[in-house]
Amino acid sequence: MTRLSNLALAELRTLARDNILTVQELCTAGLSPSGISYRCRPGGPWRRLFTNTVLLSDTEPTRSQLLRAAVTSLGQRTVITGIDSLNAHGVGLPPPPTIHLLVDAHRRSTQSGLLIERTSRLPEPVLLNGLPYAPPARAAVDAARREPDEDRHRDLLSRTVYFGLCGLDELTAATFTGGQRGVSGVRTMLRHLNGTACRQGNGKAKRLLRHVPVPPPQWNVTVCDSAGRGIGQVDAWWDEIALGWQVGIPPNAQHGHLGYLALSAAGVVLVRTSTDDMHDIPAVTRQLVCAFKAATDRKRPPVRSVTRLRPRAA
Numbered sequence: 001m002t003r004l005s006n007l008a009l010a011e012l013r014t015l016a017r018d019n020i021l022t023v024q025e026l027c028t029a030g031l032s033p034s035g036i037s038y039r040c041r042p043g044g045p046w047r048r049l050f051t052n053t054v055l056l057s058d059t060e061p062t063r064s065q066l067l068r069a070a071v072t073s074l075g076q077r078t079v080i081t082g083i084d085s086l087n088a089h090g091v092g093l094p095p096p097p098t099i100h101l102l103v104d105a106h107r108r109s110t111q112s113g114l115l116i117e118r119t120s121r122l123p124e125p126v127l128l129n130g131l132p133y134a135p136p137a138r139a140a141v142d143a144a145r146r147e148p149d150e151d152r153h154r155d156l157l158s159r160t161v162y163f164g165l166c167g168l169d170e171l172t173a174a175t176f177t178g179g180q181r182g183v184s185g186v187r188t189m190l191r192h193l194n195g196t197a198c199r200q201g202n203g204k205a206k207r208l209l210r211h212v213p214v215p216p217p218q219w220n221v222t223v224c225d226s227a228g229r230g231i232g233q234v235d236a237w238w239d240e241i242a243l244g245w246q247v248g249i250p251p252n253a254q255h256g257h258l259g260y261l262a263l264s265a266a267g268v269v270l271v272r273t274s275t276d277d278m279h280d281i282p283a284v285t286r287q288l289v290c291a292f293k294a295a296t297d298r299k300r301p302p303v304r305s306v307t308r309l310r311p312r313a314a
Contacts, residue, residue: 016056017130018068023052049073050111063095067131070099070114077104079125079132081117082146083156085139088128090207091159100142102134117142121177136165137174144189145175145182153185158193159203168193202235204278205247212285214238214292217245218305223263226302232263234270237305241295245271245288247278267301269294 012029015021021029026036039046040054047055050073055061061069063084071078082100083093098115105120125132134142140160147153160166172190175183202219209216221237222230223244234244244263263270271291273284 013056018062018065019056020049020065020068020072021054021056022072023054026054050114064129064131067099070101070111071131073111074101074103074107074109074114074116077122078102079123079134081123081134081139082115082143083139085133086136086143086156086160086165088131088133089126089136089139089165091165093156093159096143100146102142117179119179123177135174136160137170138178140166140171141174141178141183141186144186145179150189154189154193157186157189161193161203202247205236205245205273208278208281208284209236209288211281212288214288217243220307221305222307223266223268224304224306225266226304228304230306231266231303232260232268234263238292238295239305240300241269241292242267242300242303243269243271243291243295245273247273266303267298268303269298 023036040048045058049055049069053069053073055065067080079102081102083096084099087093098113100115102117102119102122104122105118107118109116123134123138126135140156144153144156161168175187217236217238221234223232224230235247236245260270269291271287
């Protein structure tokens with residue numbers, strides 16, 4: 001058994017990502033197989049996660065460490081898909097009990113705790129924090145076609161569109177490029193989803209606002225005059241300064257539809273962002289910050305808000 005000094009341990013940790021190394025890397029660094037096994041014993045300072053990966057700690061592994069260990073264990077051309085991929089893209093779902101991975105069709109591999117799916121159409125991965133994730137549409141379809149509960153099935157698909165990660169057309173296309181087991185149910189569900197159910201604009205707006213230095217707004221608001229008459233609807237509303245944000249405006253409606261003029265005439269500072277402009281996050285951020293300052297610097301107009309009961313028209 002090879003004993004490790006504190007210096008040697010520190011050097012090992014500089015080689016590791018997320019405190020994960022393979023058995024081969026540890027042997028190359030000078031440890032013997034028996035020494036590795038000894039350190040990974042119950043109550044020992046390390047933990048073996050999968051067949052050939054080791055966590056250089058005795059703590060419970062984080063989800064990130066489990067994902068990195070899984071990818072490291074299977075090697076190149078491994079792609080994380082399903083719910084873990086959706087979470088990496090920002091959706092925020094409870095992690096599944098098993099990690100869903102895609103590998104090439106010719107690969108033969110099974111490991112406890114991993115759902116390894118062979119495919120002849122491995123997607124081009126999106127690298128996030130050094131880990132390869134399936135694109136959102138493929139990840140959502142891979143997760144949904146294995147989900148037996150209809151409500152969770154619908155939620156998986158609609159959340160992906162709601163957060164602006166992809167459109168319904170991309171989800172439909174993904175049903176033809178991945179595994180076909182369970183895909184008929186996904187196609188049926190996609191035919192029943194629509195823009196109202198998914199509310200793509202609001203979801204993407206909420207993600208964007210996480211990085212804008214303004215306080216959180218109210219969502220889905222009808223703005224009324226001092227007599228309580230509705231004068232317009234906004235997706236986001238800062239009541240203290242009467243600032244409104246309309247999101248997901250069709251590009252051709254940006255100037256051609258006059259419904260927003262009543263809000264402006266009532267003194268509301270209004271930001272209108274088209275579906276195309278939502279992709280330019282720095283520009284939208286600048287617009288919102290400038291509008292927030294302008295609304296703060298002027299006297300608040302006599303308007304009030306109520307929760308919106310009907311979808312806003314562009």
